[in-house]
Amino acid sequence: LSFAVVAGLLTVVPGLDTALVLRAAIGRNRRHAFATAVGIGSGTLVWGVAAAAGVSVLLTASELAFTALRIAGAMYLIWMGLGMLRGALRHPAAFVAEPDMTTSPRDIVGAWARGLGTNLLNPKVGVFYMAMLPQFIPVGSSHLLMGTAMAMVHNLEGMVWFTAIICAASFAQAWLNRDWVRRTMDAVTGAVLVGFGVDLALVRTGEGPR
Numbered sequence: 001l002s003f004a005v006v007a008g009l010l011t012v013v014p015g016l017d018t019a020l021v022l023r024a025a026i027g028r029n030r031r032h033a034f035a036t037a038v039g040i041g042s043g044t045l046v047w048g049v050a051a052a053a054g055v056s057v058l059l060t061a062s063e064l065a066f067t068a069l070r071i072a073g074a075m076y077l078i079w080m081g082l083g084m085l086r087g088a089l090r091h092p093a094a095f096v097a098e099p100d101m102t103t104s105p106r107d108i109v110g111a112w113a114r115g116l117g118t119n120l121l122n123p124k125v126g127v128f129y130m131a132m133l134p135q136f137i138p139v140g141s142s143h144l145l146m147g148t149a150m151a152m153v154h155n156l157e158g159m160v161w162f163t164a165i166i167c168a169a170s171f172a173q174a175w176l177n178r179d180w181v182r183r184t185m186d187a188v189t190g191a192v193l194v195g196f197g198v199d200l201a202l203v204r205t206g207e208g209p210r
Contacts (some may be wrong), residue, residue, distance in 0.1 A: 003136040010192040011161050015198050016077075021162045022120060023084070023189040024111060025169035033169070035108045037162035039115025041155045046120060051129035052144045072195020074201035077123050081193030084186045141153075 017040045025033035119125060129151070137146045 003132075003150050004153050004157070006132070006136075007150075008157045009155045011154070013119075016118065016122075016192065017115075017158070018161075018165065019189045019192045022145065022165055023185055025166045026185050028107075028111070030166055030170060031108060032111045033166045035111035036115040036163075036168070037159060038137075039112035039117075040119050041115075041158055042078065043100060043116045043119025044114070044125065044158060045151050045155050046082020047125045047129050048133070048154065049144075049148050051126060051133050052151070054143075070123050071201065072121055074197045076117060077193045077197030079200075080118075081190040081195075084190030087186045091185075157195060 020040065021037050025035040129147075133147050133150060134143075136150060137143055144152055
């Protein structure tokens with residue numbers, strides 16, 4: 001219960017995941033946004049299980065492993081961010097909303113993979129779990145089982161939060177579909193991604209999430 005409270009508070013703090021899901025809800029549609037959210041949740045679950053199993057300890061013990069993942073993640077975030085910034089400068093016709101029924105399975109898989117990749121390529125998530133989970137695992141309990149259960153709790157809270165964001169965006173769809181709003185959202189999200197990428201590139205080994 002104490003972990004759920006802490007994880008819940010961290011979930012609602014605006015960050016990279018929230019920006020990605022909100023941008024997908026505004027720039028694409030609900031299916032695309034939910035696929036992105038599920039991808040992010042899948043990555044979070046993988047990190048949680050890895051931390052519980054002790055696998056992600058490599059990130060804190062191996063400077064090479066941390067640096068390699070950090071650079072890959074930074075490049076990925078900056079690449080996505082620059083793409084969104086370019087999209088904000090396109091002709092208004094490029095911002096036509098896509099109705100839910102036109103979303104292909106390939107689009108859904110792509111959105112899921114984007115959310116998954118963004119999460120898995122962020123070594124801060126692994127360091128965060130390594131630092132937090134041991135503080136909440138009861139003495140005598142299985143680290144793997146309890147750690148996995150806690151990661152699932154965090155994942156569930158994240159999906160509830162993302163669902164609220166996506167539903168709110170759907171209610172305000174008429175206003176959010178205005179060209180200047182969509183351009184502004186792409187520009188802001190792109191700048192956030194580039195900022196996170198630069199921040200990630202400058203992180204030193206052993207630093208936790210900021």
